[in-house]
Amino acid sequence: MKPILIDAHSHVNFNGYKKDADEVIRRAFDQGVAMLAVGSQLSTSERAVDYAERYDGIWAVIGLHPIHLFEQFVDEEEIQFKSRAEEFDPDAYRALAKRSKKVVAIGECGLDYYRLPDGVSQTEVAAKQKEVFRAQLDLSLELGLPIMIHCREAHADVAEILEEYAAAGKSVRGDIHCFTGTVAEAERYLKLGFYISFTGVITFPPRAADRAKGSPLDEVLRTVPLDKLLVETDCPYLAPVPQRGKRNEPAFVRYVAEYAAKVKGVPFEEFAAQTLKNTKQLFSLM
Ligand code: NI
Numbered sequence: 001m002k003p004i005l006i007d008a009h010s011h012v013n014f015n016g017y018k019k020d021a022d023e024v025i026r027r028a029f030d031q032g033v034a035m036l037a038v039g040s041q042l043s044t045s046e047r048a049v050d051y052a053e054r055y056d057g058i059w060a061v062i063g064l065h066p067i068h069l070f071e072q073f074v075d076e077e078e079i080q081f082k083s084r085a086e087e088f089d090p091d092a093y094r095a096l097a098k099r100s101k102k103v104v105a106i107g108e109c110g111l112d113y114y115r116l117p118d119g120v121s122q123t124e125v126a127a128k129q130k131e132v133f134r135a136q137l138d139l140s141l142e143l144g145l146p147i148m149i150h151c152r153e154a155h156a157d158v159a160e161i162l163e164e165y166a167a168a169g170k171s172v173r174g175d176i177h178c179f180t181g182t183v184a185e186a187e188r189y190l191k192l193g194f195y196i197s198f199t200g201v202i203t204f205p206p207r208a209a210d211r212a213k214g215s216p217l218d219e220v221l222r223t224v225p226l227d228k229l230l231v232e233t234d235c236p237y238l239a240p241v242p243q244r245g246k247r248n249e250p251a252f253v254r255y256v257a258e259y260a261a262k263v264k265g266v267p268f269e270e271f272a273a274q275t276l277k278n279t280k281q282l283f284s285l286m
Pocket of ligand 1: 011038
């Protein structure tokens with residue numbers, strides 16, 4: 001297929017699409033949307049590779065999400081689940097990466113200080129998350145793949161770790177997925193050469209306090225150069241307006257792109273072409 005857009009972060013490999021994944025994928029392709037299927041632990045990473053092998057127009061990202069380091073209850077936009085604890089096994093992920101040429105990045109991995117498990121101290125959780133994040137950064141460098149970072153309420157620590165790698169001459173490439181931080185935080189990542197990826201969160205109306213000046217993320221969108229910007233859905237979560245509240249899917253990345261293009265004052269076609277180019281470049285997609 002020849003895509004118009006690439007959803008740079010989807011979870012079509014998740015259980016939420018167990019019954020109709022193939023239809024959801026077809027719907028995206030029919031609208032010119034290709035996608036990266038992103039794993040959150042070994043089982044979903046394996047499934048991401050299966051989809052990538054099965055479909056032209058899907059590539060896989062494999063890694064261990066910070067919420068899966070401890071067992072915990074997660075409520076994600078009305079989708080509730082109990083996360084299973086997993087020890088990061090670099091050998092298993094290395095072997096999976098070597099199994100398919102369509103594994104294009106390591107992730108999603110990173111730090112999440114927002115959703116913390118019960119009965120474990122925040123210090124212990126943060127230490128574990130940092131250790132596993134570093135292990136995945138090391139694996140990405142070893143394999144020559146970019147990293148796809150999940151970060152929630154932990155930008156200072158993520159940026160510090162990336163800056164430490166850069167200072168040591170280890171040039172990590174990658175993107176910050178579902179960026180919802182500040183302009184200053186985005187600028188810190190941009191300085192490291194990172195791409196910034198936006199979800200449907202940018203389409204959500206601003207909080208009452210911000211209503212007069214617009215969403216704070218509009219300001220971030222205007223700050224990120226067009227050649228460093230990616231669009232994604234993070235489906236099944238975070239469906240953009242006007243689909244908000246429904247199960248999200250890759251085809252809806254169009255709404256994210258339309259909104260972002262408008263804020264940047266760029267025609268949709270130009271915006272789509274540039275973000276497509278960015279995604280292909282960062283993940284070396286063929
Ligand atoms: Ni995700």
